[in-house]
Amino acid sequence: MLFGAGAIGGSLSGIVGGASLVTFPALLAAGLPPVTAAASNVCSMMFANIAAALSDRAMLPKADRSLAGLIAASIGGALIGASLLVITPQRVFEVLVPLLIGFATVLFALSPPISAWLRARAERGGRQAPRVGAGSIPMMLPVSVYGGYFGAGVGVLALAVMSIGTGGEYRAANVVKNIVMALNTVAVAAAAVLAWQGAVDWPPTLVMMLGASFGGMMGGSLGRYIPQEVMRVGIIGFGALLTGIFVWRYWL
Numbered sequence: 095m096l097f098g099a100g101a102i103g104g105s106l107s108g109i110v111g112g113a114s115l116v117t118f119p120a121l122l123a124a125g126l127p128p129v130t131a132a133a134s135n136v137c138s139m140m141f142a143n144i145a146a147a148l149s150d151r152a153m154l155p156k157a158d159r160s161l162a163g164l165i166a167a168s169i170g171g172a173l174i175g176a177s178l179l180v181i182t183p184q185r186v187f188e189v190l191v192p193l194l195i196g197f198a199t200v201l202f203a204l205s206p207p208i209s210a211w212l213r214a215r216a217e218r219g220g221r222q223a224p225r226v227g228a229g230s231i232p233m234m235l236p237v238s239v240y241g242g243y244f245g246a247g248v249g250v251l252a253l254a255v256m257s258i259g260t261g262g263e264y265r266a267a268n269v270v271k272n273i274v275m276a277l278n279t280v281a282v283a284a285a286a287v288l289a290w291q292g293a294v295d296w297p298p299t300l301v302m303m304l305g306a307s308f309g310g311m312m313g314g315s316l317g318r319y320i321p322q323e324v325m326r327v328g329i330i331g332f333g334a335l336l337t338g339i340f341v342w343r344y345w346l
Contacts, residue, residue: 096120096298100305104142107249107306108272108313112329113139114245115198117302119336124298129187132179133293136245136284138302142310144272161270167231168238168274175242176287192340194244199333201251234274242284272310 099120103113114135121131121138182190233255241248252271288294 096124096301097305100138100142100302100307101309101312102305103139103302104145104306104309104311105313105316106309106329107139107142108145108268108310109316112198112249112333113142113306114248115195115329115333115336117306118195118245119339121298121302126295126298127184128191129179129182129184130293130295132187132244133176133288134295134299134302136176136242136288137294138299139245139306140303142303142306142313145307145310148311163231164234164270165274167234168241171235171238171240172242172284173287175239175244176284177242178239179243180288180291180293188344191344192337195333195340196337198248199330199337203330242287 099117103117106116107113117138118131118135121134122128126134179187234252237248237251237255240251249271252274253268256268256271256274
């Protein structure tokens with residue numbers, strides 16, 4: 095189950111985002127407490143975004159100071175988010191779970207107008223959209239804090255931010271998003287904090303990590319062909335269902 099959930103989540107991450115709406119509930123179903131499941135979920139996606147980015151190498155961005163600044167903001171935010179997660183009491187986090195998943199689902203529903211608004215704001219007054227990273231760093235920091243803390247829906251937020259620097263070009267924005275999320279959601283930042291604090295249950299995490307890495311490679315390739323709106327509608331419906339389930343489980 096965990097390998098399959100990881101593969102589906104990794105594919106979703108490579109295509110449009112929203113992996114945690116599948117992987118986090120799977121870890122809960124495997125018996126992990128909510129905070130442990132959240133920490134393990136963050137680490138399980140360690141290589142999925144890297145695999146997704148490398149599967150569409152033609153759209154890889156130029157390695158310059160602008161991209162480096164974006165990555166630095168992402169890592170800093172993820173460190174803050176992961177540090178907040180490990181000090182959150184279990185019961186408090188249980189209360190937050192329906193809110194976090196509901197928030198992620200709303201992000202999916204609103205991501206097209208969010209992206210359009212961000213691009214319009216960047217280009218207001220006749221200015222051209224900035225290079226990747228140049229105008230996105232201030233917005234990437236709070237996005238990364240959320241990514242390090244929980245992560246569900248963070249790919250949608252990051253994709254909206256990345257669209258500023260790519261003029262709305264989906265493939266270019268998605269590849270940059272995958273690179274930044276690989277460093278944000280775990281590889282260097284959040285995973286290091288969570289692992290150091292002993293918040294991760296490694297056996298189920300490693301199983302899901304293998305599935306997510308495989309799914310990331312598939313998703314990065316399929317993202318060039320699968321209609322994005324088809325995936326988005328399915329994820330929104332699934333997220334709404336999960337929100338209702340966790341409201342019943344933790345609030346009622």
